[in-house]
Amino acid sequence: MPRRGGPPEVNAGSMADIAFLLLIFFLVTTTIETDSGLDRMLPPIEPPEEDVVIKQKNIFTVNINKNGQLLAEEELIDLKDLREAxxxxxxxxxxxxxxxxxxxxxxxxSDNPTKAIISLKNDRETKYATYITVQNELVGAYNELRNRESNRLYGVDFTEMEAEYLNPETDQAIRDELKEKVERIQGLFPQKLSEAETSTSN
Known part of the structure; x- marks a missing residue:
């Protein structure tokens, strides 16, 4: 039987389709890491009608330098002790x-929780991870105190109650009931976390 000339050719006509399908597959299955944002209420555009006088003793100052070291009230403090302070x-x-x-x-x-303000200032070279960790500790201080009062008044953690209130799937009647409780606890320990202007190292 005579042999046919040359090796068999590979049909490459569908290679573009295969590459396109692989591209779609990797685009769909790849996860892209994104930095989580911070939940902050921006100040109103209108300036207050009267100048507010804040006593220095009602301001708790926290400074982060470029090396990640913390100063609370001008004293060096470990991150693990920040929440308690x-x-x-x-x-x-x-x-x-x-x-x-x-x-x-x-x-x-501080005179009263409603007057107490935490002022956070960081260096331009402060690592983002350190900044977020310090923010979490300060917010955690508010949450622990709110949890204490929520358990005293309602027998449930504030963080759980707030999560249920903010959940869009929660029934409207339940959300209306939770709103008053959440706002009451927030009023006992209002979150007044101020960020001072970032400093530059020399």
Whole structure:
């Protein structure tokens, strides 16, 4: 039987289709990491009608330098101790008007949780991961105090109650009921977290 000339040819006509399908497959299955944002309420555009005077003792200053070191009230502090220090400041109740505060009532610290402000300042060279970790610790201080009061008043953690309230799948009647409770707890320890202008290292 005579042999046919030349090796058999490979049909490459469908290679473009295969490459296109592989491209779609990898686009669909690949996960792209994105930086999570921070939930912050922007200040109103209109300036306040009256100048607000804030006592220095009602401001808890936190500074992060480019090396990731923390200064709280001008003293070097470890990250693991930041939340406790912030909670002690917020829960101080120095003027005696806070009947739910369990702090030391130090007259040189914050007067009342409604007047207490945490001021965070970071260096331009501060690592993003450090910045986010410090933010989490400060927000965690608010959440722990809110959880305490929520358990005292309603027998449930504030974070769970707030998550159910913010869930769009929650029934509207339940959300209406939770709204009053969530706003009451937020009013006891309002989150006043201010970010000062970023500094530049010399």
């Amino acid at each position: 912030a909670m002690a400041f917020l829960d101080n109740g120095g003027d005696g008007t806070c009947n739910y505060c369990k702090g030391r009532k130090n007259p040189e610290s």
